[in-house]
Amino acid sequence: MSKCESCIVREFNSLKxxxxxELMRVSACKTGKIFKKGQxxxxxxETLNGVxxxxxxxxxxxxxxxxGKDQVVKLVVKGGLLGKRSLVTEQKTNLSAxxxxxMEMCFIPKSEIMDDLNKxxxxxxxVLKTMAEDLKESDQSLVSMAQKSVKRxxxxxxxxxxDNFGTDDDGYLSIVISREDYASIVGTATESxxxxxxxxxxxxxxxxxxxxIKIEDYVALKWME
Amino acid sequence: MSKCESCIVREFNSLKxxxxxELMRVSACKTGKIFKKGQxxxxxxETLNGVxxxxxxxxxxxxxxxxGKDQVVKLVVKGGLLGKRSLVTEQKTNLSAxxxxxMEMCFIPKSEIMDDLNKxxxxxxxVLKTMAEDLKESDQSLVSMAQKSVKRxxxxxxxxxxDNFGTDDDGYLSIVISREDYASIVGTATESxxxxxxxxxxxxxxxxxxxxIKIEDYVALKWME
DNA sequence: ACTAAAAGATGACAAATATCATATTTTAAT
DNA sequence: ATTAAAATATGATATTTGTCATCTTTTAGT
Numbered sequence: 451m452s453k454c455e456s457c458i459v460r461e462f463n464s465l466k467x468x469x470x471x472e473l474m475r476v477s478a479c480k481t482g483k484i485f486k487k488g489q490x491x492x493x494x495x496e497t498l499n500g501v502x503x504x505x506x507x508x509x510x511x512x513x514x515x516x517x518g519k520d521q522v523v524k525l526v527v528k529g530g531l532l533g534k535r536s537l538v539t540e541q542k543t544n545l546s547a548x549x550x551x552x553m554e555m556c557f558i559p560k561s562e563i564m565d566d567l568n569k570x571x572x573x574x575x576x577v578l579k580t581m582a583e584d585l586k587e588s589d590q591s592l593v594s595m596a597q598k599s600v601k602r603x604x605x606x607x608x609x610x611x612x613d614n615f616g617t618d619d620d621g622y623l624s625i626v627i628s629r630e631d632y633a634s635i636v637g638t639a640t641e642s643x644x645x646x647x648x649x650x651x652x653x654x655x656x657x658x659x660x661x662x663i664k665i666e667d668y669v670a671l672k673w674m675e
Numbered sequence: 676m677s678k679c680e681s682c683i684v685r686e687f688n689s690l691k692x693x694x695x696x697e698l699m700r701v702s703a704c705k706t707g708k709i710f711k712k713g714q715x716x717x718x719x720x721e722t723l724n725g726v727x728x729x730x731x732x733x734x735x736x737x738x739x740x741x742x743g744k745d746q747v748v749k750l751v752v753k754g755g756l757l758g759k760r761s762l763v764t765e766q767k768t769n770l771s772a773x774x775x776x777x778m779e780m781c782f783i784p785k786s787e788i789m790d791d792l793n794k795x796x797x798x799x800x801x802v803l804k805t806m807a808e809d810l811k812e813s814d815q816s817l818v819s820m821a822q823k824s825v826k827r828x829x830x831x832x833x834x835x836x837x838d839n840f841g842t843d844d845d846g847y848l849s850i851v852i853s854r855e856d857y858a859s860i861v862g863t864a865t866e867s868x869x870x871x872x873x874x875x876x877x878x879x880x881x882x883x884x885x886x887x888i889k890i891e892d893y894v895a896l897k898w899m900e
Numbered sequence: 901a902c903t904a905a906a907a908g909a910t911g912a913c914a915a916a917t918a919t920c921a922t923a924t925t926t927t928a929a930t
Numbered sequence: 931a932t933t934a935a936a937a938t939a940t941g942a943t944a945t946t947t948g949t950c951a952t953c954t955t956t957t958a959g960t
Binding site: 513534545578586588592 | 741794800802810811822861
């Protein structure tokens, strides 16, 4: 297993603010974990005793609603840190994490990283900034949910995935998820999600190959009422 | 104007983590501000050059949606700190703040408090914890918006206000806001908000006196489908 | 106290979305 | 390669919510 000091993923998250010495200490105690597609990384209400650093793959953070449906709150890819909030507040996690495809992760025990959080102000500030950014995003999503149509939200998530996670060589969105997941992200019934994607396809705004989606007309998504 | 060191409000927010010396320094440079009901404290996109500490009154934090409607993201009362996120990220504010009734606030310039944020780990950790809590709440709201009916959300906001901000001696919710604001909180049309509150009234779940609302049957709200 | 303006209330109708049923296609396991 | 299970697709219909119009009540300013 590679060392944190030389791990490129770290550049994408708060761990970049740790000193060389701190990183070596973290590296020494971290453990590598592999999760298969569909596997649960942790579940709402669990006590986490560390954080996960995503090396490859994608996972969804979800929260169970009282109606029994899961709502996707955030998608996390390479560089993401899972369990930050629980680490900071020392509460049980309020979200579940499920792998959307095969994932490689590093697990860093709480005991080790907690010290850094308390003693390295640069690290703390960086975690704080990330959290502030998460909050901004969450508020933004809240407004979308409250004020925009399902169609508009679907257009936005397609653009979001396109802009943040990119496409493969053929132009297909590099994150491939089920219609059910799309429904769970935009907060609608699976049938409605399917219907809207079908409609986009008919209108030539997207095209599909199996579960893969390619955006054919980004501008149409952008200007969709 | 009273001094921060002896201000009771501070106990409710992160300022409690400042040392006596730091507090005195903050106290020396803070300015008192009064806002009248309806007055804008700051607007989305503004550069804030400090944070506001709420001494009395209530304000709403809102975000403008593309459809032209404001969405209330959070209600802030005594002890709340406005502008935390902007302080941390050094970005323009992503929310607007509007007084819902007459408010007394203290304004603390960024220059002064920024130092503490960088140098007092206890303070930084406290701000971080508050932010983590805000994030949890925001995610929670997101799920409500996405998965629950307008009626259910209305029931929840009534309970939320009851539980978090309390009632006056006659049992009326101590926060008094317009139906339009209720609509903007639950993310619906004003008419729908009015209709639902009327329905609650008919069913004896709430009673009203002018704009004041009293919860008559908390359990009914709790179990509302 | 009077009056204009704002807020609240309600009906009628339109639009968006959910639900249920069922058919088809794709995926994954043997 | 075959087949069962899962995912996708689509129609019919019900439910929820939004919009527009109009009326009544409350609030705030002179």
